[in-house]
Amino acid sequence: MSRFELALKAFQQAQIAYEDLLAVAGSLTTEPDRVMAAARQFLENEYRSGKIGADVYRGLQSAMQDETRLADSPTKIAPASRPPAQDDATSIVSASAKAATIIPASPATQTPTLTTESLLQGLDPSQPRAELAVGNTLKNRFVLEELLGVGGMGMVFKATDLRKVEASDKEPFVALKVLNQDFQFNPMALVALQRETKRAQTLSHPNIIKVYDFDRDGTHVFMSMEYLQGKPLSHLIREHVDRGLPFKKAWPIISAMAEALAHAHKKNIVHSDFKPGNVFIGDDGEIRVLDFGIACAIGRSEKDGHDATIFNARSLGAMTPAYASLEQLQNSDPDPRDDIYALACITYELLSGKHPFGRLSAEKAMEVNLQPKPIAQLKRRQWKGLQKALAFKQEDRSASIDEFLAAIGPHSSVYYGLWSTGVLLACLIGLNVYWTLNEKNTVTEAPKVAVELNPEQNQKIKDLLELADIHFDVGYLTAPTGSNAFWAYQEVLKIDPYNKAAMDGINKIADTLEQQAWEFYEKNDRSEALKKVQEGLEVNPVHKGLQSLRDKLRFN
Incomplete structure (x- = not known):
């Protein structure tokens, strides 16, 4: 079963969001004609059999025709029209595909230090690439147990780390993010995953997911990180879509997200794709921020060296329009206030159950002068603070996470x-x-x-x-x-x-x-x-x- 077929089946079972399905459909434009033809035929069959509606059918057809790009970049996907589904980058899908044999990379293609150049060496786009499935093993170490999610740049698997098993570790599981084939030979995507690993390793914080390593097995490039049990924040928002959460229950989540972002900002890193799907609520109640995949450095410094001048992760187009600031959509330089806008959108959703602008992008919402409705449970001071953080223009927005917390929290600024x-x-x-x-x-x-x-x-x-x-x-x-x-x-x-x-x-x-x-x-x-x-x-x-x-x- 192809990746598109797997994604469509998962969507029909309400296991992934419509946005994720559109992203997979849009990525088919870089596939060979035969793969695109097979996907179109499968879509046609599902529509004619009544398994999908006309709106979904037309939306997917449009995505396959490459009419939904955000900009000139071949990886920017933004549906022209989409149903009001909640965003979820970590949607759960079941993996029933037949196991394929993965051939480990030969010693000649492996290097002690993995750089972008060494990763690209030996990656041949014409080389047959087996689809990953449950049961496969990467690097003779990671046994894939379950497909956890499908994102814009790759798939995330639950895997057993055989090294941990040998060490009798009670928690032998890790999560592996594997680049999709459409990004596999894109140097920018490789750099993005490498940078995500490097940045996340420097962002040691209780509310940020732990990232372990960056590696390659044959044609598969992946990142290993801690395995979390729980659910994405997007699921919690859906459960309270009618009224939202009471402030007392939402505040610990809001403050934990804010502390994670504030820590990244102190390290001069902007997340740039902050959304409910990238926040995880563990079964233990702990909050983790995920996916610093297109995180950007604030400004330039000497120590950034060569990396800082050749790579701009935002050009990959992996941002989510509903949570992207106006400046992001206009491709301006990264700024902590980009994350503050996204955090304010999520805070509004948590407290009301609805996106402040009906999931319209900041650009569209400003064009029609859309204003968010006040949230009854917030005091006047808190509502004013949230409004400021939701400002379309950067100069009108809260200047820092501390300012946002002081305004929205259960205390005044003298706190x-x-x-x-x-x-x-x-x-x-x-x-x-x-x-x-x-x-x-x-x-x-x-x-x-x-x-x-x-x-x-x-x-x-x-x-x-x-x-x-x-x-x-x-x-x-x-x-x-x-x-x-x-x-x-x-x-x-x-x-x-x-x-x-x-x-x-x-x-x-x-x-x-x-x-x-x-x-x-x-x-x-x-x-x-x-x-x-x-x-x-x-x-x-x-x-x-x-x-x-x-x-x-x-x-x-």
């Missing part, structure tokens, strides 16, 4: 200021208590020092307490790092060491962890119970209930 004042006050009070406790001639308790707070500090405390409540409600008690209820209460105490609400909140967290520990204890799961006890004692080391349960567990 990010005046840290030094709070830390200094905490240190002074700590020294005062220390010297008082060490006075040999006194038996009185150290008096509490009243802290005079200015209006901005009071507002900041209020915002932190509100943020702590949100984290507590969604179960973020002590994790993830820097974004949980315990952390927020600690920040309050840095400003006001005797703040009763913060101290009560910390006790509430310890009480909750004690309750969770007892639940595990009653299920006879002593190991998990002890973990909860230890977690609680890190929050409140003198909590009597947790101490008692700890002693009970140790004794038993």
